[in-house]
Amino acid sequence: MNRKRKRLISRIIIYIILAIIGISMILPFVWLVSSSLKTRAxxxxxxxxxxxxxxxxNNYPKVIKKVPFLKYYSNSLIVSLSVTLCVTITSAFAGFAFAKYNFKFKQFLFSFFLSTIMLPAFLFVVPEYFMFSKIxxxxGNSIWGTGGYGLLHSRLVLILPFIVNSWGIxxxxxxxxxxxxxxxxxAARIDGASEFKIFIKLIIPISKPVLATIAIITFITQWNYLFWPLVISSSAPELSTLPVGMKMLAMAFDPARNQQLILAGLTIGIIPPSLIFILFQKYYVSGIGMTGLKE
Amino acid sequence: MKNKNPNILTMKRKETFAGYFFISPALLFYSIFFIFPVTFSFLISFKRWNMLRPLSSSPWIGFRNYIYLFTRDDLFKASLINSVIYAFVTVFLTLSIALLIAVVLLNIKYAVVWRFIFFAPIVTPQVALGIVWGYLYDPNRGLLNSILSFFGIPTHHWLTDPSLALFSVMITAVWAGIGGPLLIFTASLKGIPDLYYDAAKIDGANAIKRFWYITLPLLRPTLLFTIITGLLGAWQVFDLIYIMTRNAPAESVWVVSLYMYQIAFQSLRMGRASAAAFILFLIVLVITLIVLRIFKKGGIEGYE
Known part of the structure; x- marks a missing residue:
């Protein structure tokens, strides 16, 4: 009897702690959405x-009118979708080669690809900025890459550095x-199919789940990414993505007067990744789980 | 010449060709966006260059960028120390909390709901999280201080007090980072056979002992993975600190990524910024190898 009681009490304590943790997890979100609908007072x-x-x-239309949110949205959408498409394809390609073919330097190349995640992203910023400006x-660049601004005002700048991803591979x-x-x-080879045909007709259809996982993780990550778009938008403001826009929004308004509007803006910005996560959470979650599993 | 009976040699050649064909996009990408930038950064870290001048006419100054960073640049040293503190403390707290929650949640109903709750911050842009938490931390009207004063606990200037600011950001980072490791831990906890626990129970081991002697050792590979990827992410923290700490003194909150951003794109000192990035990379490399070493000594098969 006593033991049962002890168990019950420890159960209750655990549930209380869990409830506190759970509330503190969602409280900031509840606060965000509810505050975006408040008056100043x-x-x-x-x-x-x-x-x-x-x-x-009407906090929402107000903020959309004040800040070029549609521009940010379309930039973010185009960039994230292009990156997602490219990453999914290149990951399927390279992942398949590393899994199913034997070729020279395979192990070396795979370790090399993976080791790239060790390098801090900001190591790449200066050289890539320079490289894009000199194409x-x-x-307006000459044949020697001087005189103009190269690709710095094209969305390609925001897309190209991300079209291959070691995690995806x-x-x-x-x-x-x-x-x-x-x-x-x-079996497919005996039937006379070429390697490429095998890949397209046989492998791709089977690998839909993993490709969905890669696509969803890539889309959300890219949508939320700030650092490189921030650097690029300092010289090309028309390329601002939503995170850059949110940052500008938070700074542009008189901070003592318009917080409700800022929060309405943030709410608009977090809808796409949240929606994608809600719709496809099975794939997202299986991907995160998979990275932790041993071969 | 066509060979109708494929022998081993042509098969091998075919495989090599197919293999290289399929990795060629990635190979091309890494040559352009990896080998070039790393080499370039390394070279300009020995130059004084502001990006406005042509690279060829900027002077070589040997190790002077590195020497300057370590001897005269107090802001860099502070940023480096902050990066190290930030990385270790956040990863340690995030993983400990995630592991505890994973153990508690293992046999609980409505796992999907919980998963959802802990994942919300992961799929939200860190910029938005930073701004929202900035308001929550507001010393006058912020929710946190309102709650604290409701319970009679002294309030603080969370994001402007130099001794607190970095710590406050770390709280947000831990809050935002639990979901991923929680999920990975749950997956590996489910892989531990109940048999082990039953046997230990018969031998009279209590819950804490079972956790210490069964769960933890069996989680070693997962811990290694989460520690290494966690640290790799934490070294690069930028968004939260950039958004949340603009009113705190720089030396109390800057990390290397912020230092690098400011020095490169506000002060236009590309050489010095690249040197800073390389120093951080070397530290990351050494620490990653040490972590791998520690875990290998405990006797687990390595990750690739």
């Missing part, structure tokens, strides 16, 4: 108002090793 009220008396939906015959390779038996490839 409700925002500064003390003690804090949780549910605005009358939801100020010959583009953006790693994930695809894991998948191909585990779930595609060599016999399947042999």
């Amino acid at each position: 409700e925002f500064v009220a003390k003690p804090p108002v949780w549910i605005p008396e009358k939801a100020q939906w 010959p015959l583009i953006g 790693f994930l695809a390779r894991q998948f191909y090793i585990i779930s595609i038996p060599d016999e399947l490839l042999q």
Whole structure:
């Protein structure tokens, strides 16, 4: 009896702690959305108002009018979708090669690809900025790459440095090793199919789950990425993506007067990645789980 | 010449060709966006260059960038120390909390709901998280201080007090980072057979002992993975600190990525910024190898 009671008490304590943790996890989000619907007076009220008396939906059109959100949105969408498409394809390609073919320097190349995640992203910023500014015959550049601004005002600048991803290759390779038996490839070869045809007709359809995982993780990561777009937009403001826009939004307004509008802007910006996560969370989660599994 | 009976040699050649064909996009990418930038950074770290002048007419100054960073640049030293503190403390706290929660949540209902709760910050742009937490930390009207004063706990200037600012950002980072490792831990915890625990129970081991002697040793590979990837991410922290700490003194909160950003793109000292990035890279490399070493000594098969 006593033991049972002890158990019950420890259970209750655990649930209370879990509840506190759970609340602290979602509280900032609840606060964000509810504050984006507040009036100025409700925002500064003390003690804090949780549910605005009358939801100020027009905070949203107001902020969209004040800041070029549509521009940010279209930049973010185009960049994230292009990167996602490229990463998915290149990961499937390279992952398949590393899983199913034997070739010279395979191990070396795979370790080399993976080791790139060790380098800090900001090591690449200066050289890549320089490289993009010097591309010959583009953006007013001479054939020697001087005189103009190169690709710095094109969305390609935001896309190209991300079209291959070591994690994606790693994930695809894991998948191909585990779930595609060599016999399947042999059978297709005996039927006379070329390697490329095998890949397109046979492998791609089987690998839809892992490709979905790679695509979703890539899209969300890219959508949320700030550093490189921030650097680029300092000289090409028309290329600002949503995170850059959110940062500018938070700084552009008089911080003492318009927080509700800033928060409305943030809410708009976090909708796409959240929506994608909600819709496809199975794939996202299986991908994160997969990175932790041993071969 | 076509060979109708494929012998081993042509098979091998075919495989090599196919292999290189499939990795060629990645290979091309890494040559342009990896080998070139790293070499270039390395070279300009020995130059004084502001990007406005042609590279060829900027002077070579040997190790002077490196020497300057270590002897005269207090802001760099502070940033480096902050980076190290930030990386170790956040990774340690994030993983400990994630592991505890994973153990507690293992046999609980509604796992999907929990997963959802812990994943929300991961799929949200860090910029947005930083701005929101900036408001929550606001010393006058912020939610955190309101709650604290409600319970009679002294309030603080979370993001402007030099002794607190970095710590406050770390709290946000831990809060935002639990979801990933939580999921990885859950997956590996599920892989441990109940048999081990049952046997230990019969031998009279309590829950803490079972965790210490069964769970932890069996989680070694997972821990290694999460520590290494966690540290690699933490060295690069930029968004949260950039957004949250603009009102704190630089030396109390700057990390190397912020230093590098400011020196390169505000002060236009490309050489010095590259030298700073390389120093951090060397430190990251050494620490990663040390972590691998520690875990290898404990006797686990290595990750690639």
